[in-house]
Amino acid sequence: MEQMAPFMTGGSMIKTVSVEGSTFQEGHAMLETGTPRIAEAIGWGAAVEWLDRHDMKEIHSHINRIASWTAEQISEIDGITVYGDPTRGDSSGAVSFLHESIQSQDLALLLDEGGFAVRTGHHCAQPLMDALGVPSTNRASFWLYNTMDEAEAFVEHLRYVVDRFSDK
Amino acid sequence: MDDGRSWPEQLDSIVEEFSSCFDSMERYELLFQYAKRNPSPLPVEEWDDGNQVHGCQSRAHVSCDLDEEGQFVLRGGADAQIVQGLIAVTAIAVNGMSPSYVAAMSPEFADSMGIRSSLTPSRANGFLNMFKRVQEEASSLSGRT
Known part of the structure; x- marks a missing residue:
């Protein structure tokens, strides 16, 4: 210096x-x-x-509950693969997923139309993406200010988008 | 470029189709449909650094040439359906035209279709980069005719 x-x-x-x-x-x-x-x-x-002023353990439980529920719900949508295991107690509130026929950028744009902002791409983790064998994923992240109602609305909009835009 | 419009006649019905869409989702649905109807696709095997359009969030490739009659041919492909749809509509607009016409063409048709206002700024820029690339190639090819 x-x-x-x-x-x-x-x-x-x-x-x-x-x-x-x-x-x-x-x-x-x-x-x-x-x-x-x-x-x-x-x-x-x-x-x-x-x-x-918040209890951090309580916050983590709240995030984990929403992320787990969301991951479970969207894994049941045709063509969606969820990466990682948000049900694990030590996982973050991020839910990474990819649809088999709707490219991640397209999906992000279509989710945005419903008012949902998701991260898209390789998330600065190309080696991991290579290991997973996927070019990119979408990622919904939850935190203490998110509610179950919002997660439900997100899942509902994702179902609608997949139903309308996927190759059936 | 007649009758006050800045695009070729074959785009009239497409511009009308897109501009009468109820909302952005319907426009995106149409772009997905056009992506599947790309009149001159560029197969993935032919995607390389030379034909990649830079400035797109998604991977997009375009290759321009002249057919036996000296008319312009745009072949293109992208990994995202929305970008692929934009390439398909552009190909419908420019294929069969003279390269000098393509070089002077305006991208205004995308505004009239209501597409550019639906796109994120980065995607709108990506479309303009693709269109500019096509025009540069058309300009270069017009010297050959």
């Missing part, structure tokens, strides 16, 4: 400024130009305080 030069100049990284030249702070401070991320730090603090 001692050998690095500042990539940008401005407030907070300056030590002295004169007509002849300037000197800079040392270490990481030399690279942190401008107003610090004050708003972000305050927002982060508020988020942590809010989360601290």
Whole structure:
């Protein structure tokens, strides 16, 4: 770091400024130009305080319940394969799946029409996707603010999309 | 490009068909149908880096050439049905036209079909990249006629 030069100049990284030249702070401070991320730090603090009022084990159970139910429901839809096992107690709230004839980007767009945003692609995990032998998957993720009603609506819309757009 | 429209006559009924759709889902359903009716598909075996359209979220490939009569032929394919449908509609528009006509054609037909407003910005850009690629090839091929 001692050998690095500042990539940008401005407030907070300056030590002295004169007509002849300037000197800079040392270490990481030399690279942190401008107003610090004050708003972000305050927002982060508020988020942590809010989360601290919740029981994390309870949150995990809530997420796990919704993800398990969703995975079970969509695995029964013709042509859908669910990857991973969201029923495991230590799994996250992500449900990865793929339909045999509706390409993942197409499916994401059609789900979006129902108001459901899912992640699509290889999820920055190409080696895993290669090992699974699939080019991409769709991924629905749930967290503490999601409800069973929303999961039910998602499954219902997915059924509708598959019924309308799959190669039968 | 007559009668105030900027697309060839063979697209009239398709533009009408898409623009009279009730909603986006119906438009997507039509694109899925056109994907299956691609008049000049490019088989997967012929997909390579040279004919890949960059800037598409999905894999899309187009190959342009002239037939024996010197008329334009677009062959194309994509892994996503919606993109494949867009390629099919574009092929219907440009196949059989002179390359100079294709080079000067506007992608406005996609707006009139109501397609571009339905697409996500990245997909709309992907369509424009594909169309631009076709036009560049048409421009290059028009020098041969």
